[in-house]
Amino acid sequence: MKQPRTFTHIDTWVFDLDNTLYPHHVNLWQQVDLRITEFVCNWLNVTPEDARKIQKDYYQRFGTTMRGMMTLHGVHADDYLAYVHRIDHSPLEPNPELGAAITKLPGRKLILTNGSVDHVDAVLARLGLGDHFDAVFDIIAANFEPKPARQTYEKFLSNHAVDPAHAAMFEDLARNLVVPHDLGMTTVLVVPDGTQEVVREDWELEGRDAAHVDHVTDDLAGFLAGLSGPK
Known part of the structure:
Protein backbone atom coordinates (compact mmCIF):
# COMPACT_ATOMS: atom_id res chain seq x y z
CA MET A 1 0.00 0.00 0.00
CA VAL A 26 -21.31 24.55 14.91
CA ASN A 27 -23.48 24.09 11.79
CA LEU A 28 -22.78 27.65 10.69
CA TRP A 29 -23.02 26.51 7.10
CA GLN A 30 -26.60 25.43 7.75
CA GLN A 31 -27.51 29.10 8.02
CA VAL A 32 -25.87 29.82 4.66
CA ASP A 33 -27.57 26.75 3.22
CA LEU A 34 -31.01 28.06 4.22
CA ARG A 35 -30.19 31.52 2.84
CA ILE A 36 -29.24 29.91 -0.48
CA THR A 37 -32.61 28.15 -0.58
CA GLU A 38 -34.36 31.47 0.05
CA PHE A 39 -32.37 33.16 -2.70
CA VAL A 40 -33.16 30.45 -5.26
CA CYS A 41 -36.81 30.45 -4.21
CA ASN A 42 -37.14 34.22 -4.64
CA TRP A 43 -35.08 34.52 -7.81
CA LEU A 44 -36.78 31.70 -9.69
CA ASN A 45 -40.20 32.20 -8.09
CA VAL A 46 -40.51 28.54 -7.17
CA THR A 47 -41.64 26.75 -4.03
CA PRO A 48 -39.15 26.22 -1.22
CA GLU A 49 -39.24 22.50 -1.97
CA ASP A 50 -38.37 23.02 -5.64
CA ALA A 51 -35.75 25.61 -4.70
CA ARG A 52 -34.10 23.05 -2.44
CA LYS A 53 -33.92 20.48 -5.21
CA ILE A 54 -32.50 23.03 -7.65
CA GLN A 55 -29.97 24.22 -5.07
CA LYS A 56 -28.62 20.75 -4.41
CA ASP A 57 -28.59 19.84 -8.11
CA TYR A 58 -26.51 22.93 -8.96
CA TYR A 59 -24.20 22.30 -6.00
CA GLN A 60 -23.41 18.83 -7.32
CA ARG A 61 -23.15 19.86 -10.98
CA PHE A 62 -21.38 23.20 -10.75
CA GLY A 63 -19.45 23.02 -7.46
CA THR A 64 -21.57 25.78 -5.92
CA THR A 65 -25.21 26.74 -6.28
CA MET A 66 -24.02 30.24 -7.13
CA ARG A 67 -22.16 29.02 -10.19
CA GLY A 68 -25.30 27.28 -11.43
CA MET A 69 -27.42 30.36 -10.82
CA MET A 70 -24.91 32.55 -12.63
CA THR A 71 -24.55 30.17 -15.57
CA LEU A 72 -28.20 29.33 -16.10
CA HIS A 73 -30.10 32.29 -14.70
CA GLY A 74 -27.91 35.38 -15.01
CA VAL A 75 -27.47 35.97 -11.29
CA HIS A 76 -24.85 38.55 -10.30
CA ALA A 77 -22.29 37.14 -7.88
CA ASP A 78 -22.21 40.23 -5.67
CA ASP A 79 -25.96 40.06 -5.07
CA TYR A 80 -25.82 36.36 -4.32
CA LEU A 81 -22.85 36.50 -1.96
CA ALA A 82 -24.22 39.48 -0.04
CA TYR A 83 -27.52 37.67 0.51
CA VAL A 84 -26.35 34.18 1.46
CA HIS A 85 -23.59 35.32 3.83
CA ARG A 86 -25.92 37.57 5.84
CA ILE A 87 -25.94 35.20 8.79
CA ASP A 88 -25.42 35.09 12.54
CA HIS A 89 -21.76 34.32 13.25
CA SER A 90 -22.22 34.32 17.04
CA PRO A 91 -22.15 30.49 17.36
CA LEU A 92 -18.43 30.70 16.57
Whole structure:
Protein backbone atom coordinates (compact mmCIF):
# COMPACT_ATOMS: atom_id res chain seq x y z
CA MET A 1 0.00 0.00 0.00
CA LYS A 2 1.26 3.43 -0.91
CA GLN A 3 2.41 5.45 2.09
CA PRO A 4 0.68 8.80 2.73
CA ARG A 5 2.68 11.93 2.11
CA THR A 6 4.33 13.52 5.12
CA PHE A 7 4.97 17.09 6.27
CA THR A 8 8.78 17.15 6.33
CA HIS A 9 8.98 19.36 3.26
CA ILE A 10 5.96 21.65 3.76
CA ASP A 11 6.48 25.41 3.67
CA THR A 12 2.94 26.48 2.69
CA TRP A 13 -0.18 25.51 4.63
CA VAL A 14 -3.48 25.90 2.80
CA PHE A 15 -6.80 25.82 4.62
CA ASP A 16 -10.40 25.72 3.53
CA LEU A 17 -12.63 27.85 5.75
CA ASP A 18 -16.12 26.51 6.47
CA ASN A 19 -16.27 23.29 8.49
CA THR A 20 -12.47 23.20 8.46
CA LEU A 21 -11.25 26.08 10.62
CA TYR A 22 -14.26 25.68 12.89
CA PRO A 23 -16.01 22.47 14.01
CA HIS A 24 -18.67 20.86 11.84
CA HIS A 25 -21.14 20.76 14.73
CA VAL A 26 -21.31 24.55 14.91
CA ASN A 27 -23.48 24.09 11.79
CA LEU A 28 -22.78 27.65 10.69
CA TRP A 29 -23.02 26.51 7.10
CA GLN A 30 -26.60 25.43 7.75
CA GLN A 31 -27.51 29.10 8.02
CA VAL A 32 -25.87 29.82 4.66
CA ASP A 33 -27.57 26.75 3.22
CA LEU A 34 -31.01 28.06 4.22
CA ARG A 35 -30.19 31.52 2.84
CA ILE A 36 -29.24 29.91 -0.48
CA THR A 37 -32.61 28.15 -0.58
CA GLU A 38 -34.36 31.47 0.05
CA PHE A 39 -32.37 33.16 -2.70
CA VAL A 40 -33.16 30.45 -5.26
CA CYS A 41 -36.81 30.45 -4.21
CA ASN A 42 -37.14 34.22 -4.64
CA TRP A 43 -35.08 34.52 -7.81
CA LEU A 44 -36.78 31.70 -9.69
CA ASN A 45 -40.20 32.20 -8.09
CA VAL A 46 -40.51 28.54 -7.17
CA THR A 47 -41.64 26.75 -4.03
CA PRO A 48 -39.15 26.22 -1.22
CA GLU A 49 -39.24 22.50 -1.97
CA ASP A 50 -38.37 23.02 -5.64
CA ALA A 51 -35.75 25.61 -4.70
CA ARG A 52 -34.10 23.05 -2.44
CA LYS A 53 -33.92 20.48 -5.21
CA ILE A 54 -32.50 23.03 -7.65
CA GLN A 55 -29.97 24.22 -5.07
CA LYS A 56 -28.62 20.75 -4.41
CA ASP A 57 -28.59 19.84 -8.11
CA TYR A 58 -26.51 22.93 -8.96
CA TYR A 59 -24.20 22.30 -6.00
CA GLN A 60 -23.41 18.83 -7.32
CA ARG A 61 -23.15 19.86 -10.98
CA PHE A 62 -21.38 23.20 -10.75
CA GLY A 63 -19.45 23.02 -7.46
CA THR A 64 -21.57 25.78 -5.92
CA THR A 65 -25.21 26.74 -6.28
CA MET A 66 -24.02 30.24 -7.13
CA ARG A 67 -22.16 29.02 -10.19
CA GLY A 68 -25.30 27.28 -11.43
CA MET A 69 -27.42 30.36 -10.82
CA MET A 70 -24.91 32.55 -12.63
CA THR A 71 -24.55 30.17 -15.57
CA LEU A 72 -28.20 29.33 -16.10
CA HIS A 73 -30.10 32.29 -14.70
CA GLY A 74 -27.91 35.38 -15.01
CA VAL A 75 -27.47 35.97 -11.29
CA HIS A 76 -24.85 38.55 -10.30
CA ALA A 77 -22.29 37.14 -7.88
CA ASP A 78 -22.21 40.23 -5.67
CA ASP A 79 -25.96 40.06 -5.07
CA TYR A 80 -25.82 36.36 -4.32
CA LEU A 81 -22.85 36.50 -1.96
CA ALA A 82 -24.22 39.48 -0.04
CA TYR A 83 -27.52 37.67 0.51
CA VAL A 84 -26.35 34.18 1.46
CA HIS A 85 -23.59 35.32 3.83
CA ARG A 86 -25.92 37.57 5.84
CA ILE A 87 -25.94 35.20 8.79
CA ASP A 88 -25.42 35.09 12.54
CA HIS A 89 -21.76 34.32 13.25
CA SER A 90 -22.22 34.32 17.04
CA PRO A 91 -22.15 30.49 17.36
CA LEU A 92 -18.43 30.70 16.57
CA GLU A 93 -16.16 31.03 19.59
CA PRO A 94 -12.50 32.07 19.85
CA ASN A 95 -10.10 29.17 19.39
CA PRO A 96 -6.74 30.15 20.92
CA GLU A 97 -5.54 26.54 20.78
CA LEU A 98 -5.94 26.49 17.01
CA GLY A 99 -4.35 29.90 16.74
CA ALA A 100 -1.29 28.77 18.67
CA ALA A 101 -0.95 25.64 16.53
CA ILE A 102 -1.18 27.62 13.29
CA THR A 103 1.37 30.14 14.53
CA LYS A 104 3.93 27.39 15.12
CA LEU A 105 3.67 26.04 11.57
CA PRO A 106 6.76 27.01 9.56
CA GLY A 107 6.10 29.03 6.43
CA ARG A 108 3.04 30.69 4.92
CA LYS A 109 -0.57 30.07 5.89
CA LEU A 110 -3.20 30.69 3.22
CA ILE A 111 -6.97 30.28 2.93
CA LEU A 112 -8.57 28.84 -0.20
CA THR A 113 -12.36 29.04 -0.03
CA ASN A 114 -15.48 28.99 -2.17
CA GLY A 115 -16.82 31.74 0.07
CA SER A 116 -16.12 35.47 -0.07
CA VAL A 117 -13.44 37.54 1.66
CA ASP A 118 -16.16 39.29 3.68
CA HIS A 119 -17.34 35.93 5.00
CA VAL A 120 -13.75 34.88 5.73
CA ASP A 121 -13.13 38.09 7.67
CA ALA A 122 -16.28 37.62 9.75
CA VAL A 123 -15.43 34.01 10.58
CA LEU A 124 -11.79 34.68 11.43
CA ALA A 125 -12.77 37.62 13.63
CA ARG A 126 -15.07 35.39 15.69
CA LEU A 127 -12.41 32.66 15.93
CA GLY A 128 -9.72 35.13 16.93
CA LEU A 129 -7.62 34.14 13.93
CA GLY A 130 -7.73 37.37 11.95
CA ASP A 131 -3.96 37.88 11.95
CA HIS A 132 -2.91 34.26 11.48
CA PHE A 133 -3.06 34.06 7.68
CA ASP A 134 -0.94 35.65 5.00
CA ALA A 135 -3.58 35.78 2.25
CA VAL A 136 -7.05 34.67 1.20
CA PHE A 137 -8.01 33.28 -2.20
CA ASP A 138 -11.80 33.47 -2.40
CA ILE A 139 -14.48 32.75 -4.99
CA ILE A 140 -14.04 36.22 -6.49
CA ALA A 141 -10.30 35.69 -6.96
CA ALA A 142 -11.21 32.39 -8.63
CA ASN A 143 -13.34 34.24 -11.18
CA PHE A 144 -16.35 32.53 -9.56
CA GLU A 145 -15.15 29.09 -10.62
CA PRO A 146 -15.35 27.05 -7.40
CA LYS A 147 -13.41 24.15 -6.06
CA PRO A 148 -13.09 21.35 -7.11
CA ALA A 149 -12.37 22.84 -10.59
CA ARG A 150 -8.73 22.23 -11.50
CA GLN A 151 -8.27 25.72 -12.94
CA THR A 152 -9.18 27.22 -9.57
CA TYR A 153 -6.35 25.42 -7.80
CA GLU A 154 -3.94 26.25 -10.60
CA LYS A 155 -4.89 29.92 -10.44
CA PHE A 156 -4.45 29.88 -6.67
CA LEU A 157 -1.02 28.27 -6.92
CA SER A 158 0.05 30.73 -9.61
CA ASN A 159 -1.28 33.85 -7.86
CA HIS A 160 0.47 33.01 -4.61
CA ALA A 161 3.59 31.36 -6.04
CA VAL A 162 2.89 28.09 -4.23
CA ASP A 163 4.90 24.99 -5.08
CA PRO A 164 2.34 22.19 -4.62
CA ALA A 165 5.10 19.71 -3.83
CA HIS A 166 5.84 21.79 -0.72
CA ALA A 167 2.26 22.54 0.31
CA ALA A 168 -0.40 20.87 2.47
CA MET A 169 -4.15 21.27 1.95
CA PHE A 170 -6.74 20.96 4.73
CA GLU A 171 -10.36 20.42 3.64
CA ASP A 172 -13.66 19.06 4.93
CA LEU A 173 -14.81 17.72 1.54
CA ALA A 174 -12.87 14.79 0.12
CA ARG A 175 -13.81 15.70 -3.45
CA ASN A 176 -11.98 19.02 -3.01
CA LEU A 177 -8.74 17.16 -2.28
CA VAL A 178 -8.59 15.18 -5.54
CA VAL A 179 -6.90 17.90 -7.60
CA PRO A 180 -4.56 19.12 -4.83
CA HIS A 181 -3.33 15.55 -4.39
CA ASP A 182 -2.90 15.11 -8.14
CA LEU A 183 -0.86 18.32 -8.19
CA GLY A 184 1.46 16.96 -5.49
CA MET A 185 0.07 18.48 -2.29
CA THR A 186 -0.11 16.61 0.99
CA THR A 187 -3.82 16.33 1.79
CA VAL A 188 -5.71 16.30 5.09
CA LEU A 189 -9.43 15.63 5.42
CA VAL A 190 -11.07 17.30 8.43
CA VAL A 191 -14.07 15.27 9.62
CA PRO A 192 -16.68 15.70 12.40
CA ASP A 193 -15.53 14.53 15.82
CA GLY A 194 -18.54 12.23 16.13
CA THR A 195 -19.68 13.53 19.51
CA GLN A 196 -22.27 16.04 18.31
CA GLU A 197 -24.86 16.21 15.55
CA VAL A 198 -23.81 17.73 12.26
CA VAL A 199 -26.02 18.90 9.40
CA ARG A 200 -24.40 17.53 6.26
CA GLU A 201 -25.37 15.54 3.19
CA ASP A 202 -24.20 11.91 3.33
CA TRP A 203 -21.85 12.39 0.37
CA GLU A 204 -20.20 15.34 2.12
CA LEU A 205 -19.04 13.03 4.89
CA GLU A 206 -17.56 10.39 2.60
CA GLY A 207 -14.03 9.88 1.32
CA ARG A 208 -11.87 9.38 4.38
CA ASP A 209 -10.54 6.15 2.88
CA ALA A 210 -9.96 7.62 -0.58
CA ALA A 211 -6.53 7.28 -2.18
CA HIS A 212 -6.21 11.05 -2.58
CA VAL A 213 -6.59 11.61 1.19
CA ASP A 214 -3.23 11.33 2.94
CA HIS A 215 -4.42 12.06 6.47
CA VAL A 216 -7.71 12.33 8.36
CA THR A 217 -8.39 14.25 11.57
CA ASP A 218 -11.39 15.16 13.69
CA ASP A 219 -9.31 17.61 15.74
CA LEU A 220 -7.50 20.15 13.57
CA ALA A 221 -5.88 22.03 16.45
CA GLY A 222 -4.58 18.82 17.98
CA PHE A 223 -3.39 17.52 14.62
CA LEU A 224 -1.43 20.70 13.86
CA ALA A 225 0.00 20.86 17.36
CA GLY A 226 1.12 17.25 16.99
CA LEU A 227 3.22 18.21 13.99
CA SER A 228 5.14 20.71 16.16
CA GLY A 229 7.07 21.67 13.13
CA PRO A 230 6.99 19.21 10.25
CA LYS A 231 8.42 15.77 10.90
